[in-house]
Amino acid sequence: MSEETGTVYTEAVIYSAAEAFAAEVPFQTAIVTLDSGGRVTGRILGERVSIDDRVSRVEIRDGVPFFKKVG
């Protein structure tokens, strides 16, 4: 898996989730503008992020990218 970094375009913290995610609340999702181009919706691990924060992709689970704040 190549290093993928980007910038948070927007984010939300979910408290009321669909059935499949109900056990995980609260969790944060974000749309990330990738340095390699394009945008992707992913999950945030660890510290909460805000718009313009720099993030790095730490893993992909079942096609979903998980990001962590860097710097």
Added chain:
Amino acid sequence: MEAGEKCLANGHAAPSQVDAFFLGNFAGPSFAGQNHLAPYISTALGIHGVPATRVEAACASSGSAFYHAYTGVASGVYDIVLVVGAEKMTSQPTPKVTEILAGAGDCAGEVKAGSTFASLFAMIARRHMYQFGTTREHLAAVAVKNHANGALNPDAQMRKVITLQQAMAGKPIADPLNLYDCSLISDGAAAVLLAPVERAGEFTDKPVRVMGIAQASDFVALDQKPDITTFPAVRRASLKAYQMAGIGPADVQLAELHDCFTIAEIIALEDLGFVGRGEGGPYTAAGHTARTGERPINTSGGLKSKGHPVGATGAAQICDLVLQMRCEADARQVPRHSVGLAENLGGSGASCVVTILGTV
């Protein structure tokens, strides 16, 4: 059923006069386990033999059904068309409803990442706040205003006045949106009878005319949109509808806007050209969209208070405008009501129908 029967009765129309039936319904098969809903409902209404078609465009399903019914009448293929919008949502628990609604998003991307519709609109709100300085107070002002209207609507699901403090302090659903920013989970139906202008007098002495109507589309996935603080489908549909009606935004006297979440009403004000980009929040907080304001918005209570049975919403918006235009809105009646606009949004902006109605 009740909506369809009431509509035919109000129009003194016999089921045998109906040339075609269009049903707006988002997820009947998921909510209620019943497919093939159009003839299921049309035959229950006593309408037999004619085309019966279900239209699905997420929360814009019955706006789209109305649009397609309109094109059928305008082209001369049909004369009398019945449009029903219907959704039954409350038989499922909230997490299941949330999951079914999420099916209007991109299931291979944003939904798989855990997004709900509240969270998609929360991301939109967050970006709108960042770019334009929209505040939590602005969002709450939409909820307070729509609840005040809905409290006067006998057909509203939640007839409850709320204060700005209450609206600010709701339990978080998808931060920055709380409970009071979200529309309701509802059962409901609405029906509209369409006829050519020259035949409208057979059914009512207070006909309302479709001055302009258009439907537009856009990406389903929010992350594919270059700018999520505006809905290009709303802009495109409204421009076409204004052009067809021969009017501009300033001529619209009242509107029913798709406030599935409070931020959606703020952005609709901007995309419809009622105010400039970023001005929707301050315009609402200043009271201009109140019943007594210069441009009353959602005198029905909106999706927020009247309720949001998703597939019924577009048709319900038309019904609410018609009530105002016929001076039958009782305590909610506004003085200027000769040109009304309905904006019905599907998903996070992938479908939009804009309808402009005028008193004949």
